[in-house]
Amino acid sequence: MNTQANRLVGLLLTPLLGACFLAGCGDDRSAGDEGPTNSESLKTQEKRAREVADAWHGSAAAAAWSRGYYPLADTTQPPESGWHSEADKQAYENRNIVRRGKLPTTAITQGKVEWRSGSTLSRPLVAPNTAYQSFAHYNNAGPRLSVTGVKLGETTIATSRGTATVPAWLFTLDGYDTPLKQVAVTPSKLPRSPIGRVEQGSTGGLWSVTGLSGRAVDSRVLTVRAGHGACDDGPVVNVLETDESIVLYASVAGERSGACSAQMIYQNVKVELRQPLADRVVLDALTARPVPYTEISGVIPG
Template sequence: MRAHIARTVAVLIPIALFTVGCGSEKAGGAGSTTPKDRAREVAAAWDGSRAAEVWRAGYYPLADVIQLPEHAFRNDGDKSAYAAENYVLDAELPPVSPKKGKVEWESGSSLSLPLMDARKAYDSVARGGNDGPHLTVTAVKLGKTTLVTSRGPATVPAWLFTLDGYDTPLKRVALEPSVLPGSPIEPLENTTDDLMELQQLVAVGRDGRTVTVLAGHGACDDGAGVRVRETAGSVVLSASILGATDGDCTAQLLFQKVTVKLKRELGDRVLLDAFTGAPVAQRRIPT
């Protein structure tokens, strides 16, 4: 499967625990394996498993749960404030809200989950605290938004934060994801150039035919690549480093957005990381 790679990324994190381009070793875990064999093993472990049943019954966002206002951002200061999560609250947070919120899928199915209160939602967005540029919240109310989930597009409750200078609000989905099922296969132990852990799921296209992830690579290679293995029940992504060479290299981790195209829409198939053997991580890394 050809990966369409966006090479204009991004995020440079100078950490000393990541070194590439200095030779490779076979991946460990429950025995050594090639990347192709590993993807096959992960798919076989998940397809038809109890973990896959739990996944298909739950609510798992496949897009960022924080959605920007239209035409964001007005200037570099606002962009920096968002990246630093710097906000000033110039509004009252609603003190009471419903205890439950409902996920409503386009298929007609629904699921009721505990609703995140306004304070928790605001705190999850405004985690900064430095003296740099900030965004000012002037009003807060409960509303709805749509996003792609593990069961397709859905309408969900969201807290709407009006920002000074913007005509539409910043939206924060007001539901936590369902608890992830335990993986039926163990993660590998050792990273290699041929098989890396994916850093983060960025987004799934609304039509379900494209998947964008953050993949790591070093400073002395040609970037990150992602291979795809599709089955009836799962999509396994295998991240690797392209064009790595032997020799000394600075210990840096670069994050690169990689978009892959699927043969058919993702649907309710489980999106898996070949290295970890688990669903692709949802944690947020600034992109």
């Protein structure tokens, strides 16, 4: 199996094996069949979700989130012309990308994020070599891509405040007319939650929602990553909606006792909302923090 790396603040993640299933919908309602969890556990989870929503309401954390720059899409964007071959696509997914010669340095230290509303925010600009290292991790045998040059340009990306135009390093690839784009500014620091986290498995069997892998501000559907073990029937994600936030609270269905391999399995879960997402913050009930964009999926040992 090929390894796929995706970026969230520089993390290396595993390849896509998850499947989308099990829907959460409505305010204070269970996602899908309520069978996998008993009513008392669900009430405990809902109570925690409400505590998180209440703590964030009007908080300094909520204010900081509304002013920050938080990407909600992959910050590396393949060439608009598409890959020329399956071998090139595989090289990109494996991050087997080499460069010819040294990359230039830059005296520019700040870049501007600009939203469609006209709001702007200045953020530190990363150097071209740092940007290159965020998507090029290997130099192994097999298919590879070659970077032949780079220049500063811009791109658009989905953020917690809607689509924004941001500075980007445009990497020329050998044989391609359109560049590979890497967002060139750093995200804002996540605000400190006004309420502490709880331990996984406590609070009615509460688990963490590890990330958002898809969202649209005009949509009533979120795609989230949720984890479970090898000896259960998979994740269940429920949702509590308020005017300011969406709190996701996850658990696992059909846990079985006995010998079980030590691994974490991540899957896509579709979550349906009563109202369009708009600019509401998406929170994880376990950590009480915003759910970040990520591409965690598949099986991770341990």
